[in-house]
Amino acid sequence: MDRRLNAYRPDLADIRLKGKVEAARYVEGREMQVIAPVLDVRSAPRSDAGQDTQLLFGERVTVFEEAEGYAWLKAERDGYVGYALGSWLSAEPDDATHVIAVPRTFSYREADMKTAAKTAYSLGSRLKVVGTAETRGLSYALLASGEALVASHLRPIGDTVSDYVSVAETLEHTPYLWGGASAFGIDCSGLVQLSMRMSGQTVLRDTDMQATTIGKPLAIGTDLAGLQRGDLVFWKGHVAIMVDAETIIHANGHTMTVAREPLRQAVDRIAYIYERPTGFRRP
Known part of the structure; x- marks a missing residue:
């Protein structure tokens, strides 16, 4: 177990x-x-x-x-x-109403972005909005604490994007962090999990779990033909997302960022240490 x-x-x-x-x-x-x-x-x-x-x-x-x-x-x-x-x-959980829908955002002590920022939140954070305000034409969402966030940076719980890859693309250049699962620092499986969460899909956390549970396996040959946007490529201990038929985006220890890379280049580079891909799946 x-x-x-x-x-x-x-x-x-x-x-x-x-x-x-x-x-x-x-x-x-x-x-x-x-x-x-x-x-x-x-x-x-x-x-x-x-x-x-x-x-x-x-x-x-x-x-x-x-x-x-x-x-x-x-x-x-x-x-x-x-x-x-x-x-x-x-010990007193709140029922969240909204989720942060941009990579990172700030809360302010009041509804004015010229005031001191109080907290930085990551994509995927869940908050309870209790009101709204407007200052100089900019709309804010208000929390019970009195903090204010830019309203356009949030969306109601349950509103999701249709293309999870588009979420991963917004996280390009995010620093790589082993065990990271936020827009401040993230690892390969964390990128998959957080991006899919914003599209309404709940998936497991670690690469080995994802490699056997997400979607359906694909029969892809050594020519790597047949892949499409949204497909997942797995290596031992690593996962990448297909942006298109030839390009991946992944949080990786090579650039130490979330980065795009030609799939064939990644396969050749990674094979030196971790051999070739172990599987492919389509969510």
Whole structure:
């Protein structure tokens, strides 16, 4: 049973796993909400532990344990399990009304972009808008805290784009970050997941999970013919998105950014270390 998707340890486990795994104690957990712009999720409750993924403002989680400042949790969106700072979780979740629909945006202390910015939010962050305002012809969305965001940078929850690749394209030049899942820093599978989320598709987090669950497999030969926009190319530990029949966009450790690259060039370059692609899928 994959520990990335199932909360269990010898001493403690999700009550939904009772009868499936052995643990000294089973708990139901409690629902909480992320209140950090970006919350790192680590493999262990330590600041120097490896970063596995990230959660965005407004995302909901189930917390099974809080100890020494860290919460052991499971993300509602994709089921990922890990440890995060408990101080960035709220026990009183809000029902979000809107989602950030541009790569990055700011909140201001009032409805005026000339005032000091307070917080930077990533694409995909979920917020509860309680009102609107206008200053010098620019419309703002207001939060309960009094903060204001440019209204055109948000869209109602449920409104999605039809082409997830267009979302990935807006993230070009975003820095590469291992375990990153936001527009401030992102990895290859994070780019796929975040882009698809904005088109209304919920997919799993890691490359190996995506390689067996997204869409349908494609029979693509060594000539790489037959691929189209939106198809996914998988290597061992890596994934890229087809922009067109010959070009990919991917968060990669070569440029350390989200970048476009000719597919054939990428295949030859990556083969030196990780061999040729292991599979192709069409969402």
